Amino acid sequence: MLTAVDAVVVGAGLSGLVASRRLQRAGQRVRLLEARSRVGGRMVSTTTPHGAVVDLGGQWGGLSHRRFAALLEELALTTVPSHYAGQGVFVWQGRRVVAPLAGDFAHSLLFFEPEALGLPSDQLAATQQLQRAFADLVARVNPAQPWQTPNAEQLDRLSVAAWARQHTAIPLARLPLDWLCRVGGSGGFEPWEASILHLAWTQAVAPQAEGPEAWLVRGGAGQVPQLLVEALEAGDPGCVQLRQAVVTISQDAEGVSVATADGRLHQAKAAIVAVPPQLRLAIRFAALADGRHDQDPDGLCTTLLARAGPQRARDRRPARARTDGRQRSS
Numbered sequence: 001m002l003t004a005v006d007a008v009v010v011g012a013g014l015s016g017l018v019a020s021r022r023l024q025r026a027g028q029r030v031r032l033l034e035a036r037s038r039v040g041g042r043m044v045s046t047t048t049p050h051g052a053v054v055d056l057g058g059q060w061g062g063l064s065h066r067r068f069a070a071l072l073e074e075l076a077l078t079t080v081p082s083h084y085a086g087q088g089v090f091v092w093q094g095r096r097v098v099a100p101l102a103g104d105f106a107h108s109l110l111f112f113e114p115e116a117l118g119l120p121s122d123q124l125a126a127t128q129q130l131q132r133a134f135a136d137l138v139a140r141v142n143p144a145q146p147w148q149t150p151n152a153e154q155l156d157r158l159s160v161a162a163w164a165r166q167h168t169a170i171p172l173a174r175l176p177l178d179w180l181c182r183v184g185g186s187g188g189f190e191p192w193e194a195s196i197l198h199l200a201w202t203q204a205v206a207p208q209a210e211g212p213e214a215w216l217v218r219g220g221a222g223q224v225p226q227l228l229v230e231a232l233e234a235g236d237p238g239c240v241q242l243r244q245a246v247v248t249i250s251q252d253a254e255g256v257s258v259a260t261a262d263g264r265l266h267q268a269k270a271a272i273v274a275v276p277p278q279l280r281l282a283i284r285f286a287a288l289a290d291g292r293h294d295q296d297p298d299g300l301c302t303t304l305l306a307r308a309g310p311q312r313a314r315d316r317r318p319a320r321a322r323t324d325g326r327q328r329s330s
């Protein structure tokens with residue numbers, strides 16, 4: 001089967017849904033192809049047998065979620081503040097300490113008043129020194145063009161773990177960075193899986209100090225993809241297609257051809273690939289001789305543009321959790 005539209009969008013997570021919404025609003029005919037039997041990707045809610053909504057993926061927002069907050073307003077959804085008060089439990093090397101939460105993340109040790117944790121002073125000093133070194137690096141990163149950061153190439157070849165080891169051998173000192181990688185607003189990846197430039201970039205774009213977990217969507221963030229699909233389908237019934245895993249994208253002078261695993265072929269002037277870098281590796285890009293890979297300037301998704309200029313050298317590098325992927329991989 002062959003379908004011709006203005007643009008094919010691959011992946012119905014938040015990025016693909018928002019890209020489709022923008023295109024449709026600009027008067028373009030869009031086909032949004034999703035591999036799974038549901039939309040939302042990593043933003044999904046479920047309901048317990050007692051009727052409570054539980055978000056299973058993306059859910060918290062804060063100051064740096066400006067575009068997401070604007071989208072919620074458009075969709076007439078509201079937020080509730082996250083609970084953050086009182087005392088927390090800090091467990092380190094088998095020792096458990098109950099201590100007050102700090103008001104200011106930037107001067108805390110993982111949300112705690114550092115001095116309240118009873119840690120050895122030399123270890124605490126090394127931890128604060130490494131946090132300052134990381135903050136200095138974050139301040140040097142250009143959020144819009146991280147590859148323009150001084151020594152960008154070198155920093156993008158150095159893992160978070162290797163960079164931290166260059167500064168200190170004290171395990172406690174590395175804990176805040178490890179947390180940012182695995183759990184915090186930058187995550188989830190292991191400290192040896194991403195470059196220090198990538199981690200610094202995530203913090204330049206959405207600093208943990210700005211409280212990216214400040215609020216939740218009332219009724220669950222999983223409503224967002226559902227409402228976006230409803231609006232897309234209202235504008236163009238059949239626009240969103242599930243169980244359509246894209247396997248190949250090829251390009252010629254007319255535009256792009258997008259093939260799915262069940263043998264369907266969609267033709268369009270352009271395709272937007274809005275899937276995480278790891279999953280993008282499963283798509284074969286064929287005959288892109290006069291096309292190029294590029295990135296949405298908003299950093300929302302990876303795009304493949306038809307009939308554009310020659311492919312740039314940096315676009316041919318493998319996609320991984322590196323900063324020029326400009327995609328958060330949690």
Ligand SMILES: Cc1cc2nc3c(=O)[nH]c(=O)nc-3n(C[C@H](O)[C@H](O)[C@H](O)COP(=O)(O)OP(=O)(O)OC[C@H]3O[C@@H](n4cnc5c(N)ncnc54)[C@H](O)[C@@H]3O)c2cc1C
Nearest residue numbers: 011013014015034035041042057058059060245246275330
């Ligand atoms: C547990 C968890 C908690 C999180 N918490 C937060 C949070 O509190 N705040 C926050 O800001 N972010 C959070 N995130 C991150 C946030 O959820 C993601 O950044 C965001 O949802 C990613 O959206 P996306 O559209 O870019 O990618 P995805 O949601 O991954 O969407 C990609 C879509 O593409 C589809 N796809 C993949 N390959 C193909 C193919 N070949 N053909 C067709 N379709 C394909 C996938 O099935 C998927 O639906 C969290 C993530 C997780 C996992």
